[in-house]
Amino acid sequence: VIRITVRPRRPPEPAYEIRIGRGLVPRISVDLRRRRLASRYVIVTDSHLQRQGDGLLAAFRRRGLAADLIAFPAGEESKSRRVRDELEDGIIRLGAGRDTALVALGGGVVGDLTGFVAATFTRGIPYVQVPTTLIGMVDAAIGGKTGINHPAGKNLIGAFHHPVAVYADVDHLRTLPERHFNSGMAEVIKCGAIADRGLFEFLEGHAARVARRDPETMARLIEACCRIKARVVGADPREASRRKILNFGHTIGHALEVLTGFRLAHGEAVAIGMAVEARLAARAGLLAEGAAERVAALPPLFGLPVALPPGIDPQAVLEVARRDKKTRAGRIACALPLRIGAMASRGGDYGIPVDDALVLEALREARAARPRPRRLIAPAGL
Ligand SMILES: NC(=O)c1ccc[n+]([C@@H]2O[C@H](COP(=O)([O-])OP(=O)(O)OC[C@H]3O[C@@H](n4cnc5c(N)ncnc54)[C@H](O)[C@@H]3O)[C@@H](O)[C@H]2O)c1
Numbered sequence: 001v002i003r004i005t006v007r008p009r010r011p012p013e014p015a016y017e018i019r020i021g022r023g024l025v026p027r028i029s030v031d032l033r034r035r036r037l038a039s040r041y042v043i044v045t046d047s048h049l050q051r052q053g054d055g056l057l058a059a060f061r062r063r064g065l066a067a068d069l070i071a072f073p074a075g076e077e078s079k080s081r082r083v084r085d086e087l088e089d090g091i092i093r094l095g096a097g098r099d100t101a102l103v104a105l106g107g108g109v110v111g112d113l114t115g116f117v118a119a120t121f122t123r124g125i126p127y128v129q130v131p132t133t134l135i136g137m138v139d140a141a142i143g144g145k146t147g148i149n150h151p152a153g154k155n156l157i158g159a160f161h162h163p164v165a166v167y168a169d170v171d172h173l174r175t176l177p178e179r180h181f182n183s184g185m186a187e188v189i190k191c192g193a194i195a196d197r198g199l200f201e202f203l204e205g206h207a208a209r210v211a212r213r214d215p216e217t218m219a220r221l222i223e224a225c226c227r228i229k230a231r232v233v234g235a236d237p238r239e240a241s242r243r244k245i246l247n248f249g250h251t252i253g254h255a256l257e258v259l260t261g262f263r264l265a266h267g268e269a270v271a272i273g274m275a276v277e278a279r280l281a282a283r284a285g286l287l288a289e290g291a292a293e294r295v296a297a298l299p300p301l302f303g304l305p306v307a308l309p310p311g312i313d314p315q316a317v318l319e320v321a322r323r324d325k326k327t328r329a330g331r332i333a334c335a336l337p338l339r340i341g342a343m344a345s346r347g348g349d350y351g352i353p354v355d356d357a358l359v360l361e362a363l364r365e366a367r368a369a370r371p372r373p374r375r376l377i378a379p380a381g382l
């Protein structure tokens with residue numbers, strides 16, 4: 001089992017550990033019992049994870065912990081005020097009070113919603129993250145951002161509240177649908193591109209091993225990503241700008257999500273975004289041309305797109321990206337790589353303003369890109 005300590009600065013909450021490995025489920029109840037964290041637990045999960053939820057609940061009860069389970073319908077639509085209300089009603093009905101802790105078993109939807117309820121119920125109770133998706137393990141479960149959606153926008157209502165522990169059990173990845181797995185791989189590629197050259201090169205050489213979700217390989221990848229996120233979360237407030245490096249691929253990616261009505265999975269949009277922003281970095285004289293092509297060549301090895309979806313107009317992408325908050329005096333600001341594994345900064349700021357003309361050129365280049373014929377991902381089982 002790999003352990004990583006996170007020391008949150010915003011808000012300054014107690015340090016907590018991320019544990020990464022296999023077969024962690026029995027361990028969770030043992031740890032919580034030893035820590036005397038709460039006198040009762042409510043496990044929160046979604047309708048696709050009933051079996052895993054029942055297993056965790058049984059493990060808690062075997063250890064003599066008072067525990068219950070609440071499951072809500074799977075899907076982003078559940079990150080809503082209505083389901084938040086239902087969850088609050090549910091835990092109150094189960095007798096929850098200040099002495100209760102929540103356990104979020106699921107992907108980012110379960111984690112964000114459960115964390116938000118934990119942040120606000122009696123002004124804050126502890127919660128544990130048990131991410132079951134790759135996005136959850138490398139991103140959503142770490143960093144203390146919790147929240148729900150509002151009809152006016154995603155993640156519009158939320159709070160910072162860090163978990164007291166994170167258990168990333170790679171065995172959960174076995175049942176994750178392929179599109180969700182691949183989407184998570186976009187964030188792993190991002191971590192390599194922004195801060196870990198060794199990780200990036202490992203991905204270039206081992207796509208087949210990743211595709212069959214080899215547990216040791218996956219644990220290594222998750223560890224590398226968690227170390228990067230833990231470093232950013234624990235960074236001195238004076239270095240606050242450094243967290244912008246996590247936005248690589250997201251300025252263009254988010255505009256594409258909006259323009260396609262969220263039909264692209266988040267990771268698919270980020271993959272295209274990284275290819276575009278890497279070429280943008282090359283045009284801005286930051287990243288070498290060859291390195292930009294390596295960034296654009298990696299996502300397709302993991303079933304991810306890098307070309308603009310048909311019918312998406314570069315000018316429209318630019319307009320939506322500009323409406324985003326990341327603009328500097330009318331120019332778009334992006335997190336741009338300087339080399340593979342290192343991001344560019346100007347005067348300590350990692351949001352680099354770029355001219356519209358360069359953005360349009362990089363977008364047009366992505367429109368022209370044809371998917372490469374070579375296929376390096378071996379079918380599972382080979
Ligand atoms: N808080 C943060 O910092 C942060 C960071 C990134 C993303 N997010 C949020 O996370 C959400 C996306 O998270 P996600 O991609 O994990 O989506 P998700 O939680 O919707 O899970 C994806 C799907 O996979 C199913 N599933 C989960 N684990 C499974 C498993 N082991 N086997 C089989 N099926 C499984 C779920 O039921 C769901 O249908 C978004 O709402 C996003 O805003 C938050």
Ligand SMILES: [Zn+2]
Nearest residue numbers: 187250266270
């Ligand atoms: Zn993301």
